Amino acid sequence: MDMNEIKEIFFQECEEQLAELESGLLKLNDGDRDPETVNAVFRAVHSIKGGAGAFGLDDLVAFAHVFETTLDCVRSNRLEPTQDVLKVMLKSADVLADLTNAARDGGCVDEARSRGLVKELEALANGEALVASAEAPKPTPKAAEPVQAAPAPTDESGFQPIPFSFDSFGDDEVAAEYGDTYEISFRPRRELFSKGNEAALLLRDLSRIGEVSINCDLDALPALESMDPEESYFSWKISLKTVKTEDDIRAVFEFAEWDCDLEVKAVEAASQAEELPMVPVPFDLSALDDVPAPAEESEPARAAAESGTAGEDAKMAAAAARVEKKESAAAAAAQTTAAAAAAAAQTTAAAAAAGQTIRVDLDRVDRLINLVGELVINQAMLSQSVIENDTTGTSSINMGLEELQQLTREIQDSVMAIRAQPVKPVFQRMSRIVREVADMVGKSIRLVTEGENTEVDKTVIDKLAEPLTHMIRNAVDHGIETPEKREAAGKDPEGTIKLTAKHRSGRILIELVDDGAGINRERVKQKAIDNDLIAPDANLTDEEIDNLIFAPGFSTADKISDISGRGVGMDVVKRSIQALGGRISISSRPGQGSTFTMSLPLTLAVLDGMVVTVAGQTLVVPLTAIVETLQPEASAIHSFGANQRLISIRNSFCPLVDVGRILNFRSAHANPMEGVALLVESEGGGQRALMVDAIQGQRQVVIKSLEANYTHVPGIAAATILGDGRVALILDVDAVVAASRGHSLKPEMSLAATG
Amino acid sequence: MKKKVLTVDDSRTIRNMLLVTLNNAGFETIQAEDGVEGLEVLEGANPDVIVTDINMPRLDGFGFIEGVRRNEKYRAVPILVLTTESDAEKKNRARQAGATGWIVKPFDPAKLIDAIERVTA
Numbered sequence: 024m025d026m027n028e029i030k031e032i033f034f035q036e037c038e039e040q041l042a043e044l045e046s047g048l049l050k051l052n053d054g055d056r057d058p059e060t061v062n063a064v065f066r067a068v069h070s071i072k073g074g075a076g077a078f079g080l081d082d083l084v085a086f087a088h089v090f091e092t093t094l095d096c097v098r099s100n101r102l103e104p105t106q107d108v109l110k111v112m113l114k115s116a117d118v119l120a121d122l123t124n125a126a127r128d129g130g131c132v133d134e135a136r137s138r139g140l141v142k143e144l145e146a147l148a149n150g151e152a153l154v155a156s157a158e159a160p161k162p163t164p165k166a167a168e169p170v171q172a173a174p175a176p177t178d179e180s181g182f183q184p185i186p187f188s189f190d191s192f193g194d195d196e197v198a199a200e201y202g203d204t205y206e207i208s209f210r211p212r213r214e215l216f217s218k219g220n221e222a223a224l225l226l227r228d229l230s231r232i233g234e235v236s237i238n239c240d241l242d243a244l245p246a247l248e249s250m251d252p253e254e255s256y257f258s259w260k261i262s263l264k265t266v267k268t269e270d271d272i273r274a275v276f277e278f279a280e281w282d283c284d285l286e287v288k289a290v291e292a293a294s295q296a297e298e299l300p301m302v303p304v305p306f307d308l309s310a311l312d313d314v315p316a317p318a319e320e321s322e323p324a325r326a327a328a329e330s331g332t333a334g335e336d337a338k339m340a341a342a343a344a345r346v347e348k349k350e351s352a353a354a355a356a357a358q359t360t361a362a363a364a365a366a367a368a369q370t371t372a373a374a375a376a377a378g379q380t381i382r383v384d385l386d387r388v389d390r391l392i393n394l395v396g397e398l399v400i401n402q403a404m405l406s407q408s409v410i411e412n413d414t415t416g417t418s419s420i421n422m423g424l425e426e427l428q429q430l431t432r433e434i435q436d437s438v439m440a441i442r443a444q445p446v447k448p449v450f451q452r453m454s455r456i457v458r459e460v461a462d463m464v465g466k467s468i469r470l471v472t473e474g475e476n477t478e479v480d481k482t483v484i485d486k487l488a489e490p491l492t493h494m495i496r497n498a499v500d501h502g503i504e505t506p507e508k509r510e511a512a513g514k515d516p517e518g519t520i521k522l523t524a525k526h527r528s529g530r531i532l533i534e535l536v537d538d539g540a541g542i543n544r545e546r547v548k549q550k551a552i553d554n555d556l557i558a559p560d561a562n563l564t565d566e567e568i569d570n571l572i573f574a575p576g577f578s579t580a581d582k583i584s585d586i587s588g589r590g591v592g593m594d595v596v597k598r599s600i601q602a603l604g605g606r607i608s609i610s611s612r613p614g615q616g617s618t619f620t621m622s623l624p625l626t627l628a629v630l631d632g633m634v635v636t637v638a639g640q641t642l643v644v645p646l647t648a649i650v651e652t653l654q655p656e657a658s659a660i661h662s663f664g665a666n667q668r669l670i671s672i673r674n675s676f677c678p679l680v681d682v683g684r685i686l687n688f689r690s691a692h693a694n695p696m697e698g699v700a701l702l703v704e705s706e707g708g709g710q711r712a713l714m715v716d717a718i719q720g721q722r723q724v725v726i727k728s729l730e731a732n733y734t735h736v737p738g739i740a741a742a743t744i745l746g747d748g749r750v751a752l753i754l755d756v757d758a759v760v761a762a763s764r765g766h767s768l769k770p771e772m773s774l775a776a777t778g
Numbered sequence: 779m780k781k782k783v784l785t786v787d788d789s790r791t792i793r794n795m796l797l798v799t800l801n802n803a804g805f806e807t808i809q810a811e812d813g814v815e816g817l818e819v820l821e822g823a824n825p826d827v828i829v830t831d832i833n834m835p836r837l838d839g840f841g842f843i844e845g846v847r848r849n850e851k852y853r854a855v856p857i858l859v860l861t862t863e864s865d866a867e868k869k870n871r872a873r874q875a876g877a878t879g880w881i882v883k884p885f886d887p888a889k890l891i892d893a894i895e896r897v898t899a
Contacts, residue, residue: 029798033791066788066833074791076884084884217847219856219878219897228896278879278897 033074037123040067044116045451052109061104065094071119080126083119086137090115093144102147111143117455202233202266208286210258215282217253226259228275233265258284385481388441392628395431395438396725399629402431403722403746439626443478446524446533449488450475453495453522460499468503468518470495477524479531480626486603487533487623490596494535494619495520497593502539502617512614514538527622530605530647535619542611544568550577569609569617573597601757604630604645606704622647632724632753633701634745635715638688641751642715643724643743648756650702650710652718655679655695666692670700670712677702680763681714682754686738703756711760722746726753738762780806781898784825786816786842787860788834792885796829796860799887805894813837817845820852827898828857829881829890832872840875847876856897860890 047064050057072087093112096102104112118137125132207229211222229235240258244250263272272287273280406424450472461468479487503509503518510516521536544565551557551571563571571577575594600607605623624630624647632643633652653672661669661676668679679700683689693714700712724743729736729752740755783805785796793809800807808823810816812834820828828846832839839859847853856878859869869880881893 025798029791029794032794036790062833063835066835069833070789070791073789073883073885077791077795079884217853218873218876219854221856221897221899224897224899281873 030078033078034123034127036074037071040070041116041120041123042448042451043067044119045113045454046447048109048113048116049454051104052106052113056104058098061094061098065091065098068094068119071123075126082132083122083126086115086119086122086141089141089144089148090119093148096148108147111140111147113455113458115140115144117459120455202264204290205263205265205269205272206286206288206290207261207263207272208258208284209261209276210284211255211279212282212284213253213255215279216255218282220279220282222255222257222259225275225279226261229261229263229272232267232271232275233263235264236262238262383441388438392438392442395435396628396727399431399435399723399725400744400746402427404748407746435629439480439628440478442481442626442628444481444484445476445478446484446487446531447475449484449491450522450524452488453491456492456495457499457520460496464500465505466499466503466518467506467516468499468520471519471521472523473521474524477526477531478625479524479623480628482627483531483603483623483625486599490599491522491533491535493596494593495522498535498537498539498617502537504540508540512540526625531623531625533621533623535621536616538616541613541615541617542569542572542609544613547571566610569611572609573607603627604647606647628726629723630726630743630753631721632743633721634719634724634751635699635701636717636719637686637715638683638693640688641719641745641749642682643751643753644701644703644713644715644756645740645753646721648703650704653700653702653712655698655700655712657696660695668695670695672702672712677710677712678763679712679714680760682759683714683716685759685762703760711763713756713759724751724753780804781826781894782806782808782823783894784808784810784816784819784823784828785860786810786813786828786830786834786839788812788831792831792860795885795887796890799890803887803891813839813842813845816842817849820846820849824852825855827894828855829860829894830857831860832868840871843872843875843877858893858897860885 044064044067047060047067050060051064068087068091072084072091075083075087090112093102097104097108102108114136118132118140121132122137124130209222209225211220215222226235226237230237238260240260241256243256243258245256250256265272269287269289273285276283276285279285402424406428409420409424454470454472457468457470498520503520504512504514506516509518519538521534523532523534523536525532548557548563548568548571551568551574552559552561554577556571556574556577557563572593573596575592577592577594597607600621600623603623604627605621607619607621609617609619611617630643631646633646633649635642635644655670659671660679661671663669663678669676670679671677679695681693683693693716695714698714698716699718700714702710702712704710724745727742727744729739729742736752738755738758739752740758741753743751743753745751781804783800785793785800785807786809787793787796788811793811797807797809808819808825810819813830814836816828816830817837830839830842834842837845843857843859846855846857853876857876859872859877859880860883872880878897879893881890
């Protein structure tokens with residue numbers, strides 16, 4: 024692993040932390056005051072800052088630092104997370120996300136915005152500082168900390184300034200040249216050892232910065248019987264000749280200075296000898312170079328000196344004995360408590376297993392999915408050939424095959440589940456869009472999300488973001504009224520948009536509900552007439568009018584606004600949903616709001632299809648498009664115009680579409696009475712009856728992209744391999760229906776290209 | 779024999795950096811994601827030195843250090859705190875909990891190795 028890979032991991036982690044941050048802030052916004060939520064939010068920013076520092080991403084560090092400081096005020100209950108405070112924090116989270124993206128992909132960030140937020144965040148932290156200083160005379164150093172400290176975090180390393188007196192020195196220059204002699208007195212306290220520090224190591228480090236002469240004072244050492252093995256009895260006087268400064272010497276004791284008495288004094292060269300306070304006891308550090316051999320322990324003074332505490336060895340021996348004793352006791356008890364221990368171990372293992380994840384390269388998963396697809400096809404082929412060759416029909420092979428089929432299906436479902444992900448990240452992105460757009464248009468809007476943990480294939484999630492973004496923008500811009508209008512209509516001035524996801528019969532259902540004004544049908548109809556989408560005298564139901572907004576080239580906004588009027592209409596949204604094999608519909612109640620409902624497949628790798636025959640060809644029609652199938656009767660078929668025909672179904676007329684003609688499988692019209700009609704729902708909510716020759720059956724097929732191997736074929740969405748090994752094409756229902764309206768089959772007309 | 783280092787940090791980025799740095803410097807590295815896991819791993823790991831973060835979910839660095847210091851067998855293991863926290867108060871809390879020393883982020887491989895060398899023989 025090299026730094027680039029770690030950097031990649033860092034950015035992945037940033038995304039997770041940003042999601043965590045946003046969801047935490049939203050929870051706080053909803054009144055959650057759980058300290059763990061605040062901690063999680065703080066940790067997210069803290070983590071980003073930590074990683075960014077390691078990669079020298081200074082902009083990111085600087086902003087994260089200010090953000091963190093303010094969050095720390097919240098964490099320590101010095102700042103109340105009010106709605107206003109959270110508004111600033113949510114915006115800061117957005118900027119943090121922008122900065123992260125900029126750090127990864129280059130590009131720039133709205134600097135004015137980030138500067139503005141830095142000021143706001145500082146104001147929050149500083150405003151707090153004023154309050155704090157009013158309560159307690161001592162000012163809060165954290166709040167007063169200058170922001171500029173952040174880009175160079177090394178400066179805030181927190182090393183305490185050490186009082187440093189030049190009085191005791193002669194000339195600094197001379198000192199640097201010849202080296203100075205320092206008299207160091209070092210008396211460790213027992214805490215020094217209990218914190219894992221080691222006197223001998225400190226002395227070793229001291230010996231590395233100059234020439235040392237170390238003398239150990241053993242006077243405090245009591246008689247063996249009154250010795251506390253964990254007490255510190257030794258102290259040292261060290262004479263150090265070095266070119267380093269007193270600061271450098273103290274830095275050696277950086278970790279220990281709280282737990283020892285330390286004196287560092289520069290001495291005059293002449294007075295050195297006389298000032299040695301005691302008889303030198305040679306103190307050998309060479310033993311540290313290697314692990315002391317057991318034999319050396321026979322030399323008690325030296326061993327004691329090595330460890331720094333007189334009874335260290337005794338202590339260790341005692342500890343070892345205790346451990347041994349415990350172990351043997353445990354062994355004795357083992358048999359009686361074996362069951363309990365096993366149970367406990369199991370619980371621990373289960374606890375450890377919960378929530379464990381591994382990261383897998385997406386390519387590997389896709390390869391697995393492909394292979395399972397092949398397995399499904401292979402299994403179907405095997406079944407078919409066994410059925411064809413097995414005349415008795417009761418062989419055990421058949422039973423085995425059935426089991427194989429079930430297993431294959433289970434494997435397939437499990438593999439699909441690997442790709443399944445919660446819709447949460449997409450939903451979270453939406454809350455930012457609502458915030459930003461609402462801010463821009465001066466509306467006050469709350470986004471409520473439900474079912475964020477509903478899982479769906481990753482590809483679906485990735486492709487869902489864009490249409491959803493567009494719909495959210497629309498809802499904020501057009502759907503929800505201004506606060507004044509809402510108040511006038513007796514509504515809460517704050518609008519609500521609700522985004523819900525749930526599983527419904529093997530598909531995912533996403534609903535977008537706003538409590539705005541609803542569709543203005545008069546205006547929609549007028550617009551449709553103006554745009555030549557419908558005849559001026561057309562008689563349309565409310566539902567049909569509502570669905571006009573999905574018609575290509577339709578836009579209801581009187582003026583094209585910055586937000587939703589980007590030349591993209593709801594028709595594009597509908598197309599992208601359909602491209603995912605989904606459907607979208609709208610229902611609206613004037614004055615009460617609109618509901619968009621999207622139904623999407625859980626995966627793009629398999630499809631439930633109706634296998635049909637058209638002019639000797641086998642085709643697959645996606646089951647989701649089919650409303651019902653029926654056998655036309657002569658009396659129900661009516662001719663209309665030159666070569667159009669209608670079928671009457673329960674007192675309504677529905678255009679009959681000859682699939683064979685549209686796809687150029689045949690030149691003559693098929694006789695409707697000899698075929699089957701598939702009633703399908705098509706673009707715009709209308710229904711069409713597709714004429715096919717026969718229905719072979721219904722089955723799940725593995726989608727194989729045509730584009731990947733061949734090229735896009737108008738009217739055909741994809742291909743699949745059937746149980747008999749033959750390739751069948753999957754019909755693009757909307758393209759075929761569009762073609763029947765007189766548009767020819769053109770590549771761009773094809774909507775349901777799936778991959 | 780290779781010296782064994784136990785690192786405890788919730789950030790995947792920092793964990794990876796520690797791993798690469800320590801492995802390159804010839805240490806054997808064992809990793810845990812938070813204080814709770816750190817204490818679990820400790821038993822079998824028998825580390826020569828521990829490097830831990832402060833801000834972690836489930837059990838933070840302070841709690842983890844206290845846990846190690848309460849452990850009869852491992853209480854003398856040197857513990858270095860790896861943290862961006864710079865104010866004296868945090869450092870003091872870490873010391874009171876029983877930290878041996880600290881390494882201030884941003885993460886610098888040389889600083890890390892130097893600190894480890896300082897507290898191990």
